[in-house]
Amino acid sequence: MNELQLIDAFLAPFGLSRGAKARGWGVLSGPGDDCAVVLPAPGKKLVLKVDELVEGVHFDFRWFAPADVGHKALAVSLSDLAAAGARPRWFLCALGVPRDAVSMGVARGVARGMARLARRHGCALVGGNVTRARRWSLAVTAMGEAERPRGRSGARPGDALIVAGELGRAALGLRLLRQGRRGSAVRAQLRPEPLVAAGVAAGRFAAASIDVSDGFLRDLGHLCAASRCGAEVRLEDLPQQRLRDALSGGEDYALLFAARPPDVRRLVSALRRTGTQAREVGRFVPGRGVRLLSGGKVRPLPARLGWDHLA
Amino acid sequence: MNELQLIDAFLAPFGLSRGAKARGWGVLSGPGDDCAVVLPAPGKKLVLKVDELVEGVHFDFRWFAPADVGHKALAVSLSDLAAAGARPRWFLCALGVPRDAVSMGVARGVARGMARLARRHGCALVGGNVTRARRWSLAVTAMGEAERPRGRSGARPGDALIVAGELGRAALGLRLLRQGRRGSAVRAQLRPEPLVAAGVAAGRFAAASIDVSDGFLRDLGHLCAASRCGAEVRLEDLPQQRLRDALSGGEDYALLFAARPPDVRRLVSALRRTGTQAREVGRFVPGRGVRLLSGGKVRPLPARLGWDHLA
Numbered sequence: 001m002n003e004l005q006l007i008d009a010f011l012a013p014f015g016l017s018r019g020a021k022a023r024g025w026g027v028l029s030g031p032g033d034d035c036a037v038v039l040p041a042p043g044k045k046l047v048l049k050v051d052e053l054v055e056g057v058h059f060d061f062r063w064f065a066p067a068d069v070g071h072k073a074l075a076v077s078l079s080d081l082a083a084a085g086a087r088p089r090w091f092l093c094a095l096g097v098p099r100d101a102v103s104m105g106v107a108r109g110v111a112r113g114m115a116r117l118a119r120r121h122g123c124a125l126v127g128g129n130v131t132r133a134r135r136w137s138l139a140v141t142a143m144g145e146a147e148r149p150r151g152r153s154g155a156r157p158g159d160a161l162i163v164a165g166e167l168g169r170a171a172l173g174l175r176l177l178r179q180g181r182r183g184s185a186v187r188a189q190l191r192p193e194p195l196v197a198a199g200v201a202a203g204r205f206a207a208a209s210i211d212v213s214d215g216f217l218r219d220l221g222h223l224c225a226a227s228r229c230g231a232e233v234r235l236e237d238l239p240q241q242r243l244r245d246a247l248s249g250g251e252d253y254a255l256l257f258a259a260r261p262p263d264v265r266r267l268v269s270a271l272r273r274t275g276t277q278a279r280e281v282g283r284f285v286p287g288r289g290v291r292l293l294s295g296g297k298v299r300p301l302p303a304r305l306g307w308d309h310l311a
Numbered sequence: 312m313n314e315l316q317l318i319d320a321f322l323a324p325f326g327l328s329r330g331a332k333a334r335g336w337g338v339l340s341g342p343g344d345d346c347a348v349v350l351p352a353p354g355k356k357l358v359l360k361v362d363e364l365v366e367g368v369h370f371d372f373r374w375f376a377p378a379d380v381g382h383k384a385l386a387v388s389l390s391d392l393a394a395a396g397a398r399p400r401w402f403l404c405a406l407g408v409p410r411d412a413v414s415m416g417v418a419r420g421v422a423r424g425m426a427r428l429a430r431r432h433g434c435a436l437v438g439g440n441v442t443r444a445r446r447w448s449l450a451v452t453a454m455g456e457a458e459r460p461r462g463r464s465g466a467r468p469g470d471a472l473i474v475a476g477e478l479g480r481a482a483l484g485l486r487l488l489r490q491g492r493r494g495s496a497v498r499a500q501l502r503p504e505p506l507v508a509a510g511v512a513a514g515r516f517a518a519a520s521i522d523v524s525d526g527f528l529r530d531l532g533h534l535c536a537a538s539r540c541g542a543e544v545r546l547e548d549l550p551q552q553r554l555r556d557a558l559s560g561g562e563d564y565a566l567l568f569a570a571r572p573p574d575v576r577r578l579v580s581a582l583r584r585t586g587t588q589a590r591e592v593g594r595f596v597p598g599r600g601v602r603l604l605s606g607g608k609v610r611p612l613p614a615r616l617g618w619d620h621l622a
Contacts, residue, residue: 028460032537033462033463034395035360035391035397035462036358045348047347047348048347048454050439051405080345083345084346086346094405094452096365126359133368135445139440141452143359149348226343
């Protein structure tokens with residue numbers, strides 16, 4: 001196996017080759033040239049996100065098929081674009097590849113899972129890099145466009161807190177996966193669906209947003225800190241099966257929104273029209289941090305709030 | 312050490328923090344939000360490149376200071392933008408970080424080297440990612456803007472082949488470094504200077520370009536293949552101290568240009584005005600592949616053409 005053979009194997013599932021002309025929205029030059037060249041839509045803002053998955057940290061080939069890994073590596077970045085309300089356009093992928101007899105087949109599988117998801121969201125692979133490494137790694141830089149991208153800092157006291165998607169299923173799925181089981185929760189862990197349509201549909205009805213990658217409480221805490229306010233969550237309204245997973249599980253790729261009171265109904269309707277479950281689960285308040293309420297009473301926070309990538 | 316502490320340590324040398332407003336050309340939102348948001352200049356093309364350096368593959372902390380690694384991780388991507396003639400604007404950096412007592416200090420040093428180079432070229436850090444990993448890795452996605460980006464495929468028979476910068480010094484530097492020596496060749500290995508000003512100055516005088524990262528012969532071969540032509544190189548004109556290093560050494564981050572005969576003088580002058588040495592070293596010809604000439608006679612190609620990242 002050499003570098004160019006591996007690149008060819010990786011490009012094939014995307015319908016690309018090093019020599020061929022790249023396709024896709026605004027793509028002028030893609031993989032095969034030194035740099036990718038794209039033409040952004042005039043006046044739109046460009047929304048950028050890089051994420052990296054590492055073998056042994058984020059996935060394990062005992063449980064993840066290569067196509068699952070490829071899917072997930074792109075999904076996590078698309079989820080961030082969704083939170084910002086951006087339409088996905090282009091992505092680059094830097095691969096760390098072990099020098100190993102099976103790497104070529106793994107690369108093909110990774111690309112298959114990634115290409116399928118990319119096609120569904122109209123996001124074109126425009127460039128990448130291959131390097132030798134001890135273990136597999138996939139750094140995906142995703143780019144999207146939006147007229148008015150949302151950030152984390154637009155929430156204010158009095159806004160409603162809305163959750164789109166499910167909480168805790170990916171954490172449950174991880175436990176089941178390790179027991180050799182299958183099912184929809186396992187699928188939520190292996191092939192999380194970024195809520196791209198919901199993120200775009202939320203449009204100007206949402207004042208701030210974040211995606212739940214590191215756990216509901218931790219990510220809601222980031223949103224509160226950036227917006228310099230606090231939040232109260234009504235536990236009985238959380239979309240969840242098991243409370244601990246829902247609060248701290250991570251990898252759900254649900255979206256949290258802050259909405260001004262007059263926008264709440266329109267936001268929830270817009271989200272549901274994309275086939276995404278959505279509900280109001282609390283509100284933003286003056287002060288700092290997150291408070292959990294159950295039957296109107298304050299409940300203690302769990303000891304572990306979420307996922308720290310280095311702790 | 313936790314993730315947020317490491318991010319803070321990394322951002323400080325850039326004059327950034329998670330809470331603060333990001334600065335830089337067209338930067339609307341930077342590190343600290345989920346996604347970066349930038350506003351591309353209307354009508355300009357966006358030029359994109361991702362590159363990754365991995366500890367033990369591209370660098371070794373026995374010989375590289377953390378600041379060297381940070382410098383080089385950005386330099387290699389800026390060199391690709393330079394080949395395309397793009398002005399660097401923004402970059403994202405995905406770090407793989409060992410869970411280790413010295414990682415915080417290493418992150419600070421890496422950021423110092425990277426920030427210094429970024430500042431010199433007006434390229435703003437707008438986002439990134441941190442993950443745990445066995446060994447350090449740095450995936451840099453650099454973005455630049457150009458009116459008419461150059462690619463590899465614009466050369467045609469009859470064009471002149473022009474080299475800007477030096478060949479073989481980085482390879483020599485690597486050998487000296489391993490012997491514990493210092494000097495300008497070692498510096499070319501540790502802190503290669505991307506020829507950004509030269510790449511922009513070349514403008515429309517150059518028809519095609521590539522940067523020399525994997526070795527002169529290998530990269531010239533890529534340029535020929537993409538342009539569907541061959542090339543003849545006059546060895547006596549190559550800017551080099553030791554022929555084998557110059558031909559196959561790699562990591563020089565020189566630029567190769569193809570220029571139509573009427574543009575050659577203006578191209579060479581434009582390059583030299585940026586303080587870059589530049590000379591015509593051969594020409595593009597019909598056919599395929601690269602031929603070496605010495606005293607007008609064909610010379611055999613070396614067995615090793617350059618650097619394959621997986622071989």
